[in-house]
Amino acid sequence: MTEQLVGQLGYIGIALILVLGGFGLPIPEEAPVLLAAILTRNGQLNGPLAFSSCMIGVLLGDFLVYLIAYRYGERVLSLPLTRRLLTKAREAQIKGYFHRHGFKILILGRFAPGFRTAAYLTAGILKLPPLKLLLIDLVAVLLSTSLMFLLGYLFAHQIEKGLHEAQQWVAIAIAAGVGGWLMYRHYQGQRRAGLPVGPPVLVNEDVPLPPDDLEA
Structure with a gap:
């Protein structure tokens, strides 16, 4: 303003x-x-x-x-x-x-x-x-x-440079905040809908063993 x-x-x-x-x-x-x-x-x-x-x-x-x-x-x-x-x-x-x-x-x-x-x-x-x-x-x-x-x-040039850098960091912070808020809203929406959230979970009781070549 x-x-x-x-x-x-x-x-x-x-x-x-x-x-x-x-x-x-x-x-x-x-x-x-x-x-x-x-x-x-x-x-x-x-x-x-x-x-x-x-x-x-x-x-x-x-x-x-x-x-x-x-x-x-x-x-x-x-x-x-x-x-x-x-x-x-x-x-x-x-x-x-x-x-x-x-x-x-x-x-x-x-x-x-x-x-x-x-x-x-x-x-x-x-x-x-x-x-x-x-x-x-x-x-x-x-x-x-x-x-x-x-x-x-x-110190006009230094102040202008500092303000420009500050504006960039503010823009990054706002973008990160908006992204985090959207992810949170998505997570909450999935929970309310009863849909699985996050990576798939194995429901089989038989847990697969690691390959033989990984055994020391």
């Missing part, structure tokens, strides 16, 4: 995926950034525009989540989507992080899977100062996005 959106919408597609990631789309933030870097290395995107799209997408996703929670406060937890992303226990835990570590938790938390959306929802519920949050978020995004974009650009 990521490659299709980027292919059809270009820079807007990159930003859109990152915004949706802020709302809990199950795609790691690093994936579209790495994809943008690889496409830049291959000459399909302009580097500064691709990087800017990544920055804007991440910042916009963070702040839309923050503003929704800022507007509705604790009531935001009654929404089906936010209940999945931020439970009461998780909210209390992140509030403790903010009280102990302040805004530093937003920088460190960017590298923790599943933390981004919950942290900005909690920041909105706590009504943390928007301008200060924007500056801290800008620093955090600049660090994480720059690192991912640089790694994606430098």
